[in-house]
Amino acid sequence: MKKHWKKFSILTLSFITAMTMLLPSLASADAIEAQTVVTLGKDLTGTQRDNILAEMGVDENSGNVRIVDVTNQEEHQYLGKYLSDNVIGTKAISSAKITINNSGGISVKTKNITNITPSMYANAAITAGIKDADIYVTAPFRVSGTAGLTGIIKAFETATGQKIDENKKEVANEEIVVTSQLADQIKDPNKAVQFINKVKEEVSDQKPETPQDYRDIIVNVSNDFNINLNQETINNLVQYAQNFNKLGIDWDQISSQLQSLRGDIKDILNSDTTQGIIDTIFEWLGDFFSSIGEFFTNASDKKN
Template identity: 45%
Template sequence: MKLMKQKFLPLLLILSLLLPSIVVADAAPGDMIVTLGEDLTAEQRQSLLNEMGAPADVEIIYVTNEEEHQYLGNYVNARQIGTRAISSSMITLTESGSGLNIETNNISWVSEGMYANALVTAGVKDADIYVTAPFEVSGTAGLTGIIKAYEITAEIDIPEEQKQIANEEMVRTGKLAESIGMEEATELMNRIKEEIAKNPVETEDDLRALIQRVAQELGVTLTDEELNGLVSLFMRIKDLNIDWNQVQNQIGKIRDNLGDFLNREDTQSFIASMLDVLNRFIDAIKGLFR
């Protein structure tokens, strides 16, 4: 018996070293996960899965309303967050360097660019992300599910402070968009990050001057309250352990991906058909007056 143990001991040692590498697979491009709001009905869940084109064996996780309040409660009033978790998403990891590609449906307040900006701050990179709901929602709660899904799929842990700041950034960008426009607000946030990546700031005064300069270059006028809010936000972002070169790279990829969407043949065809319908409608109106 003792001899048998001596023979099997090396074999067991080898297996113990090999098994972890066999059982635990690294995150890889193509890995996919779906998040569903916990309060969706069974019919709504199936409808959203069909809409996403999710495979039958896709991993599904659920996001609760409590989680939404945890990450949004400091920045959005409870009424806007609501009492039900509805927003859902699908995230697919892509090749390194491909950037973030965001698409939304039934999301009324948060734009693709706003999601992308906040996700870059959270450390999310290189993924195709689809955010949806069974009916029109603001979309603020969608970020909670995306970050949760990315942590599981990419097998990483994002610090809680970083998640909080990403949510604050999304909300601040949305509020800015209401006064200066969606594209302007998104580009302002992008440019500030790019400038910090190129020329790191040390003091609050330096950061304030940087934000004012970028806003002026973009032709954007900020109120004192908006400026102070941005200074506060970016002071917190500055103190995160962020790879600013990675941030700059992801922002560049986001711009490319948004440009690709606008230049896609099906998108251009849709725009052309809409313009054709509009022109025919105008001609019909003119005919009435003739």
Template identity: 45%
Template sequence: MKYKILLLLVLTFSFLFPSLSFADAAPGDVIITLGEDLTEEEKQAILAEMNAPENPQIVIVTNEEEHKYLGQYIPKARIGNQALSSASITIGEAGSGLDVTITEQITLITEEMYANALITAGVKDAKIYVTAPGNVSGTAALTGIIKAYELSSDQAIPEEVKQVANEEMVETTKLSEKFGAEDASALMAKIKDEIAKNAPKNDEELRTIIENAAKELGITLSEADIQRLMDLFNKLMDLNIDWNQVGEQLNLAAEKLTNFLQSEEGQGFLEKLKEFFISLIDAIKGLFSKEA
């Protein structure tokens, strides 16, 4: 999963609210969010899984809070009636970036979706791990991370920012179901990057940006898709976003991936990928040989 999130960083690493940060937390500090409906045994198991430090800062998330922030975007049945998903947030050095890892128990929200929503909400420079005792949507963890951010930084995230962050996450989910998570995240990033370079002056220019970004990725958007994206990005542009900073952070992300690919770990990953394709080709050749 970490290779997927490294690719995601290139596609979506845009800090929309650079003035917000985990201001009162020092690098290395750990904040834990726990769903209120976990049993005591489940809480202890999750803390052990996260390798939580002794006496960590803990934020409790309620099911009511999940519905408050996500209820108008996600069907109530998918959110459920219990808050179970949990997260650990390790504060990173300034400029270290956002790194999200989820376990297989999180079934609705992907790493890409967490990253997109959290970036929009202003969360940055943190390593985030999301898990649960069983298969759940992951909405409690998303709500908890944003709540933990507010408490640790002693700064309230404006309500409209939370709403747009959640709306962006849900829109990415919809696009992911049609085009796959990577293409959906890439589309969002391309649109943001183009807005950073050439701010659209009207709806016609915004539509052109969206259509061109989709075309570059080989994605065919419906009129309904385009309209939803226009509505979303119009809301984003109405907020106080430093789009120059967005472009700069996208470039930083690309540089990070380049450094990774040149590293020993990155080269090992590429070698494994190469071996996989060689073995796949050999298997196909073997099938044809048997048929002959």
């Protein structure tokens, strides 16, 4: 009887050990399968949908990629406060793919996106709390890309099972809009992204309390970057800065994410105001030498 019991105990222990080793592998396999998520615009045609998936290198029937739809209603939900209905449109076209990576950091690539650059997506994604992800945003034809962040956030939530705070979603979408508008005004998308980052840094550091405090920050940063802003843009930036500050995001946390960026966006988003200061110096030198030239020209005219 003891022999049988001993044999049974050994078999039981072996079974438990085997299952203990197997279960983490199964869990790991599930995690790998859930790492890549594609969000497709709900209003894509069947052909467009197939082409987008082929472009992304995704096999819909493989079972390794989760595919979810993004609706135009969702786009209006997050952009409706900042853009008119006509600008947002009536169809969800932009699509996104997120792959959660183990190496850390964020990388972004786009295709057929005209107004929103990869660095804009990365910046807003960090504000929303997205990290450790390879992001790809595309469309079957050229679109502004403003609604692309909606798909990115939804894909990240689906891939990680983590729900992003609604306030962060709204501010991140607002950031996409104000950065795009600023880029359109100053004709420099990279400088616009750097400008927004500097505003976030100053807001986090100075802890402004009144609307005038926020306005002073915006004006001072614009001076540092040698940018002339119209009043409408300043008002929009003040409102955005106030909304960002309410999130209570520590700048060190954002800075850490910026340092872990990968690809060209790392250089863009980690740049400081140096270029703006250099531009200001060259402009001053230009005016200075121009004044000297005018002085000698006038002196010469008087002699003649």
